[in-house]
C-alpha cells in the first residue's frame with residue numbers, strides 16, 4: 635500500500651467540501667490533507683482545519699502581485715511536501731507559477747455541469763440563478779483540473795442533479811452541495827490512487843450508479 639498523497643486544500647468560505655474531504659480520510663487512504671490555505675482571515679475553512687489538527691494559513695491575495703503570492707504559496711507547499719491541491723470554494727485565480735508547478739495536480743469543484751455555467755464571476759448563487767433562468771432540467775457538480783483561466787481545465791468527474799419545477803436558488807444549491815460532498819472525496823481518491831501508481835487518472839465514472847454510490851441522478 636502506498637502512503638497517502640499529501641494534499642493542500644484552498645478555500646475562501648465555510649469549507650463544507652473541505653469537511654467532506656477531511657471526513658473521508660482514513661489512515662490508509664489515498665490522500666491526507668496536510669494544510670488548508672485561505673485568502674480570508676477568519677474563513678470557516680480555517681477553523682475546520684484547526685479542529686482537525688491541520689496546518690491552517692492565510693495567504694493574502696488582494697493588492698499583491700501574483701508572483702509574490704506564488705512565491706509564498708510555493709514555499710509553504712514545498713515545506714510540507716504537498717503533491718496535490720484541491721480547490722474547495724477558493725475565489726481567487728491561482729497564480730500561473732503555482733499552476734505550472736502543479737500542472738494537472740490541482741483540482742477544483744464547481745456547482746454546475748461545466749463547460750456550461752462557468753467562467754469568471756460564475757460562483758456561489760450566481761451559478762444557480764443562471765441555471766434556473768436558462769430553464770434547463772439538469773444541473774450538477776463538476777470536478778476539473780485547474781488551468782490559468784477560471785473553470786477551463788479538463789473535466790475529471792461530473793455528476794448530474796435534476797432541476798425541479800419550482801426550485802429556487804437555495805433548494806437547488808443545497809441539492810447540488812450534497813452531491814459535491816460525495817463526488818469530491820471520490821474523485822480525490824480516484825486521482826490520488828492513479829498518481830501514487832504513476833498513472834494518468836483518466837475520467838471518473840459519470841454517474842453515481844457506476845461508481846457504486848447510493849445516490850441517484852436526483853441527488854437524493
Ligand code: GRF
Nearest residue numbers: 647648649650651723743745
Ligand atoms: C461549492 O459550491 C463549490 O462547488 C464552489 O464553492 C462552493 C464552496 O462551498 N466552488 P463550501 O465552502 O465547500 O461549503
